[in-house]
Amino acid sequence: MENSYEETIDKRRVHLRPDTLRDPAPASLHLLPCEVPVNRPTPVGRFFTPAIRMGRDGLEASFRGRSLRGEEVVVPPGFVGYVVTEEKAEVLMGKQDDHERQEQELLEPPEALERDCDRFMGATASFSSFTVWGLESIPGPDAKLRGALSWPSLAAAIHAQVPED
Amino acid sequence: MARGADGGDGASVWQHVFLLPEYLKDDSKKMKSGLVFVKLANPCSGEGTIYLFNMCLPQLFEIKVFKEKNHSWFINESVQSGGLLHFATPVDPLFLLLHYLIKADKESFQGKFQPLDQVVMDDMFPDCILLLKLPELEKLLQHVTEEKEVDKKKYYKYSKEKTLKWLGKKVNQTMAALKTNKVNVSARVQSTAFFSGGQVSSDKDEDYVRYAHGLISDYIPKQLSDDLSKYLKLPEPPASVRNPPSKKAKLSDEPVMAKEDYTKFNSKDFKTVKKNSKMTAAQKALAKVDKSGMKSIDSFFGTKHVKKK
Numbered sequence: 384m385e386n387s388y389e390e391t392i393d394k395r396r397v398h399l400r401p402d403t404l405r406d407p408a409p410a411s412l413h414l415l416p417c418e419v420p421v422n423r424p425t426p427v428g429r430f431f432t433p434a435i436r437m438g439r440d441g442l443e444a445s446f447r448g449r450s451l452r453g454e455e456v457v458v459p460p461g462f463v464g465y466v467v468t469e470e471k472a473e474v475l476m477g478k479q480d481d482h483e484r485q486e487q488e489l490l491e492p493p494e495a496l497e498r499d500c501d502r503f504m505g506a507t508a509s510f511s512s513f514t515v516w517g518l519e520s521i522p523g524p525d526a527k528l529r530g531a532l533s534w535p536s537l538a539a540a541i542h543a544q545v546p547e548d
Numbered sequence: 549m550a551r552g553a554d555g556g557d558g559a560s561v562w563q564h565v566f567l568l569p570e571y572l573k574d575d576s577k578k579m580k581s582g583l584v585f586v587k588l589a590n591p592c593s594g595e596g597t598i599y600l601f602n603m604c605l606p607q608l609f610e611i612k613v614f615k616e617k618n619h620s621w622f623i624n625e626s627v628q629s630g631g632l633l634h635f636a637t638p639v640d641p642l643f644l645l646l647h648y649l650i651k652a653d654k655e656s657f658q659g660k661f662q663p664l665d666q667v668v669m670d671d672m673f674p675d676c677i678l679l680l681k682l683p684e685l686e687k688l689l690q691h692v693t694e695e696k697e698v699d700k701k702k703y704y705k706y707s708k709e710k711t712l713k714w715l716g717k718k719v720n721q722t723m724a725a726l727k728t729n730k731v732n733v734s735a736r737v738q739s740t741a742f743f744s745g746g747q748v749s750s751d752k753d754e755d756y757v758r759y760a761h762g763l764i765s766d767y768i769p770k771q772l773s774d775d776l777s778k779y780l781k782l783p784e785p786p787a788s789v790r791n792p793p794s795k796k797a798k799l800s801d802e803p804v805m806a807k808e809d810y811t812k813f814n815s816k817d818f819k820t821v822k823k824n825s826k827m828t829a830a831q832k833a834l835a836k837v838d839k840s841g842m843k844s845i846d847s848f849f850g851t852k853h854v855k856k857k
Contacts, residue, residue: 396675399583399600404573412565413622414631422560425627458567466623467564504585507563508624531614531633533729535567538610538637540725541763545691545717 396501399467403505410466410508413453414515414528415446441521442514453516456528459535464510470503563623566634569609572602579604586675591647591767596673600636606681610639641679642688643767646711648676649693650769653706661696661703664689711772712779715764719780722760723753733759758782 413431435444435453442453458464515522522528572583582603590597600609612635619631645668652667653659664685670676686702689695691714693704726733733755757780765773 397585398581399585401575401579401581401583410624415620415622416618417620418618419620419627420629422562422628424625427622427625431622461570462567463570463573465566465568467566468561527616528614534612534635535637536729537725540722541718542638542640543721545714545721
C-alpha cells in the first residue's frame with residue numbers, strides 16, 4: 384500500500400486561502416547568514432532585536448558571538464511579502480483513514496475545485512520589507528539576494544505576450 | 549514524516565516566506581477560494597513542478613525559490629530554518645502547452661491535427677486540464693501551431709517554424725528587460741552575481757542574446773533550445789563560457805520540484821538533491837567555470853519525481 388499512499392498525497396491539492404491575504408498582521412523578518420536547524424518560537428525580541436544598533440555603514444547586531452551587519456531590503460514593486468503556514472489538518476478533515484480518503488478521490492472528479500481530502504494554507508503575516516544580515520560585513524548591492532529581487536521584473540518580460548506581426 | 553527539524557514537538561510550525569503579486573490581495577476580496585498549488589509537467593524538464601493556479605482570473609504562476617546556503621529566518625518571535633524566499637510570478641501558459649504539443653507531435657500522432665483537449669492529457673499530472681481553462685488559448689496557440697477548423701471545432705498541430713519565430717520574439721523582449729535592469733550579461737563575469745550593482749561592463753548584443761536565450765531555455769525542451777540557438781545565429785561560445793548564468797545563480801534552477809507535496813519545502817534531502825538530480829546543460833557549464841557564488845544551486849523540494857514513464 385505504500386505506493387498508493389504516495390499517489391494519494393500526490394493528488395491532494397493544497398489551497399492557499401485568498402481571504403488570509405487581505406490583512407494579515409505585519410511581521411518583522413530578519414534573514415540571518417547562518418543555519419539555525421530548528422523551526423520554533425524563540426525570544427527574538429528579548430535577545431536579538433534590542434541589541435541592533437545603527438552603525439556607520441548600516442545596522443549592527445550580534446548573534447552567537449558573531450558580529451552581523453545588516454540593511455533593510457524592500458520587496459519588489461507590485462509584490463507583497465507573506466508568511467504562509469499550513470492550517471491544522473485535523474480540524475479540516477476530521478478522522479479519515481487512508482482507505483476512506485481514497486474512495487473519496489474516486490468519487491470526486493479532478494475538476495472539483497475543492498475536495499475534502501485537500502489541505503489548506505493561509506497567510507499568517509505580511510511584510511513589505513525585511514532586514515538582511517551579513518557576517519562581519521554588510522550584504523551590499525552585490526548580494527545574491529539583490530539579484531533575486533530583480534527576478535519579478537525579468538520574469539514579467541519573459542512571460543509577457545509577444546507583439547503581433 | 550516529521551515536519552520540523554526539532555522533531556515535531558507540537559510547537560514546531562513551518563513558515564514559508566512568499567512574495568506574491570499584490571493584485572492577488574485585491575482579488576481576494578472577491579473570492580473565498582480559488583488559489584491552488586498544483587503539480588504540472590515542467591516544460592523544460594518534464595518533471596513534476598509546483599505551480600500556483602488562480603482559478604478566478606484564471607491565471608498560472610510559477611514558483612521560484614531563492615536559497616543561499618547557511619541562512620535562516622527570524623520571523624517575529626520565531627526561527628525558521630533554511631532561509632528560503634519563494635517568488636510567485638505569472639507564467640506564460642503557452643510554454644506548458646508547448647510541452648504537450650511537441651509530445652503529441654513526436655508520439656504516435658505525428659503530423660495529425662488534434663483538438664487541444666486530446667493533446668493536453670497526462671496520467672501523471674492530471675491537473676494539466678486546468679491549463680485548458682486559461683483565457684485566450686486560441687490566440688496563444690496561433691504562435692506555435694497550425695490550425696484547422698472542422699465543424700466549428702479547432703484542431704492543432706505543432707509548428708516548429710512558428711514556434712522558433714515566437715521564441716525569437718520572447719528573446720527580444722527579454723533582452724530589452726535585461727538592458728533596462730542593467731543586468732551584467734558579459735561572459736567574463738557570468739559566474740558572479742546575477743545582478744551586480746548596475747554595472748554593465750558589456751553592451752555587446754550577442755551577450756544579451758545569449759543570456760536571454762539561457763533564460764528562455766528554462767521553459768523549453770533541450771532540443772528546442774538548441775534549435776533556438778541556431779535560429780538566433782548564436783555562435784558556439786568557447787567551452788568555458790558555454791551558457792549564460794541566467795538567474796540560476798540566485799534562484800534555484802530546477803523550478804520547484806515536489807516529490808510528495810510542496811509543503812515539504814525544506815526537506816532534509818536538500819543536501820543530497822544536487823548529487824542525485826541530473827544537471828541541466830547550463831548547470832554543467834557552470835560547474836566547469838568559477839564556482840564562487842554558485843552555491844545556491846540547490847533543488848528544494850526533495851528528490852525528483854520517482855515515477856517516470
